[in-house]
Amino acid sequence: MAIEAYGLQDIKKEIQHLSAPQLAELVLRLARHKKENKELLAYLLFVAQDEAAFVEQSKYEVSMMFYIMPSRAYDAVKTLRKILRLITKLSRFSGSKHVEISLLIGFCNNYLEYVDRKASYKPLRTVLIKQVEKIAKLIVKLHEDVQADYLGDYNALLDAADDKLYWFNKAEYIV
Numbered sequence: 001m002a003i004e005a006y007g008l009q010d011i012k013k014e015i016q017h018l019s020a021p022q023l024a025e026l027v028l029r030l031a032r033h034k035k036e037n038k039e040l041l042a043y044l045l046f047v048a049q050d051e052a053a054f055v056e057q058s059k060y061e062v063s064m065m066f067y068i069m070p071s072r073a074y075d076a077v078k079t080l081r082k083i084l085r086l087i088t089k090l091s092r093f094s095g096s097k098h099v100e101i102s103l104l105i106g107f108c109n110n111y112l113e114y115v116d117r118k119a120s121y122k123p124l125r126t127v128l129i130k131q132v133e134k135i136a137k138l139i140v141k142l143h144e145d146v147q148a149d150y151l152g153d154y155n156a157l158l159d160a161a162d163d164k165l166y167w168f169n170k171a172e173y174i175v
Contacts, residue, residue, distance in 0.1 A: 054099070135157075
């Protein structure tokens with residue numbers, strides 16, 4: 001017999017009828033089953049109230065991963081994708097576009113600093129291009145007042161990429 005998957009509304013209604021000790025037991029049991037559940041719970045309990053510190057700590061972790069990145073282009077791409085999976089997971093935890101944009105801009109700046117600029121390996125180039133496009137799409141979705149906060153960092157990123165990478169065309173990515 002398979003367990004039926006209920007919708008979020010049904011689960012929400014059922015949770016509202018539980019007492020605090022029952023709810024705590026369910027949450028702890030859920031946390032035991034999957035590492036990501038445990039990480040999300042830890043984020044919500046200990047880190048969510050200080051989003052700026054979370055972003056800075058995450059940027060530091062990402063920069064450390066860049067620092068130990070292998071020099072071969074193929075292995076570098078694998079490491080870059082691993083870093084991007086981490087950024088995606090951290091962005092999902094926060095649920096904030098602001099955090100995602102900050103982490104992606106940090107990723108791109110680290111890319112410009114640590115990745116071999118002369119490498120002609122196309123997947124290595126594609127990683128940066130896709131992230132720049134993703135940042136542009138996220139910025140456009142923000143409210144106009146908030147867009148200005150990120151456009152300065154984004155334009156600085158484009159200028160740096162245009163200066164350092166001969167294959168990067170800044171004009172294609174201007175928002």
